[in-house]
Amino acid sequence: MAVSWYVVAFFAASALGASIAPNQQIFEKSTCGRVWVTIHSPNIRLPGGGNLHDAIELNWDFSTCSNIPMQIGLFNNWPLSWSQALAVYTVDSSEGFVITNVSLGESKLPAGWNTGTGLKGPHCLWPWVGAGDNHIRAHNCLKIQPTWMEDNAERINKLRIGELVIPGTHNAGAWRFDTEISTLSRDSFVLCQDRSIWAQLVHGIRYFDFRIAYYDFYPREEDRYWLNHNLIRVRPLVPLLREIRAFLDSTKEVVFLDAHHFPMGFYHQDGAPIREVHMGLLRLIQRELGPHIASASQFATAHGTRGPTLQTLVDSDRRLLFSYVDNNIVAGNRWLWPILPHLWANTNSPVELFQYLDRMIDSSPQPSSRSPLFSAMAQTTPSVLDIILLRGSLRDNADNVNRNVTSRLASRWRQNANIVSSDFFLANDVVDVSIAISVDRSNRL
Numbered sequence: 001m002a003v004s005w006y007v008v009a010f011f012a013a014s015a016l017g018a019s020i021a022p023n024q025q026i027f028e029k030s031t032c033g034r035v036w037v038t039i040h041s042p043n044i045r046l047p048g049g050g051n052l053h054d055a056i057e058l059n060w061d062f063s064t065c066s067n068i069p070m071q072i073g074l075f076n077n078w079p080l081s082w083s084q085a086l087a088v089y090t091v092d093s094s095e096g097f098v099i100t101n102v103s104l105g106e107s108k109l110p111a112g113w114n115t116g117t118g119l120k121g122p123h124c125l126w127p128w129v130g131a132g133d134n135h136i137r138a139h140n141c142l143k144i145q146p147t148w149m150e151d152n153a154e155r156i157n158k159l160r161i162g163e164l165v166i167p168g169t170h171n172a173g174a175w176r177f178d179t180e181i182s183t184l185s186r187d188s189f190v191l192c193q194d195r196s197i198w199a200q201l202v203h204g205i206r207y208f209d210f211r212i213a214y215y216d217f218y219p220r221e222e223d224r225y226w227l228n229h230n231l232i233r234v235r236p237l238v239p240l241l242r243e244i245r246a247f248l249d250s251t252k253e254v255v256f257l258d259a260h261h262f263p264m265g266f267y268h269q270d271g272a273p274i275r276e277v278h279m280g281l282l283r284l285i286q287r288e289l290g291p292h293i294a295s296a297s298q299f300a301t302a303h304g305t306r307g308p309t310l311q312t313l314v315d316s317d318r319r320l321l322f323s324y325v326d327n328n329i330v331a332g333n334r335w336l337w338p339i340l341p342h343l344w345a346n347t348n349s350p351v352e353l354f355q356y357l358d359r360m361i362d363s364s365p366q367p368s369s370r371s372p373l374f375s376a377m378a379q380t381t382p383s384v385l386d387i388i389l390l391r392g393s394l395r396d397n398a399d400n401v402n403r404n405v406t407s408r409l410a411s412r413w414r415q416n417a418n419i420v421s422s423d424f425f426l427a428n429d430v431v432d433v434s435i436a437i438s439v440d441r442s443n444r445l
């Protein structure tokens, strides 16, 4: 039964064609508009006490449809009929979402990806969404996209890296404390993610914004490098590099690693770089990722252009690009990619964030830019007062913007966005929307 439906739905979906990548059509289908599943980032207080973590959200956008479906439901399998729904809600607007009372639960990665390399192609976690009237006419699932670049290679490989849309994570390493004193996985103002680097890669994230710090009190040099959020130590660096290495070793995907900020230990008081600390980091990166590194001296294109094509990187099997925020160090180490411009609104107001990003994405990249890439930092930044007064949390902040990030990327940012890095990325649909837009852009070349 499952097999025949798979085939029927696949052919039905391929007739629709337009902008969704072929592999995505298997799991995502709709006669018009879209539905998708996200994960609610804040906790929900339950009336009887206790907290609901990772509540499943159902989202819809039927704004292009002549009539909107009556209802939307949560399913634990391919949605065939309403009688199988775990919960059903009325659709009362052309665009919207509902937060269910159902938790994602332990979200084991499917198709063999939980512990190592699994089957190629997108795969569904358990939650599915369906919408329609008597019949379900739109469906989708919460997915992993472990091999989306390879799955779509025939179409997107001709794009230059600056022409792709690349889903990224802000403060990628800040997902759970792993220090001598803490293994905390939820807090208000430090942790920006809640999936490991491996899980982020498997979900489809291809750009990591890393904040690296150096603590000289560890005897072994490799133990001195940490991922931080500002001045707070979160996790040691080397194990994360090994997760990236394992992923690069077993896939054909391209990964962008960005040393975006060195909050501790990399600079003298007068601002001059401490060369030995920088060189120690570069040696570690070479040691752990060396065979995969695409050297800027070999692959960079002229200033103001959009860099090598995916094809070039994949053909030469050099699929890790490392950009570095200090141009003095870049000047002496020509394999490093130059400072990647970060569009940072530095505001705690969602309205100002979107005004800023709308304007900056339209005018990026700068014609003289040395980097072919630029990153839209799609999250608000708490003020010092927010932190002192414990006003809100990074999870609440992410919740206030992530739905708009999905809809902005699909519309206003569609033409020009490159890297979009967010907090708690499962609360938006940036991975699937990025893949669809990249395919769309390549179709127009």
Ligand SMILES: *[C@@H]1O[C@H](CO)[C@@H](O)[C@H](O)[C@H]1NC(C)=O
Binding pocket: 047, 098, 099, 100, 101
């Ligand atoms: C979730 O549960 C609460 C109380 O148990 C209820 O009031 C609320 O309507 C439920 N929400 C949804 C979306 O089902």
Ligand SMILES: *[C@@H]1O[C@H](CO)[C@@H](O)[C@H](O)[C@H]1NC(C)=O
Binding pocket: 350, 351, 354, 403, 404
């Ligand atoms: C986010 O989207 C909602 C729904 O479309 C809209 O009402 C709201 O104004 C948007 N917020 C921002 C800051 O753009």
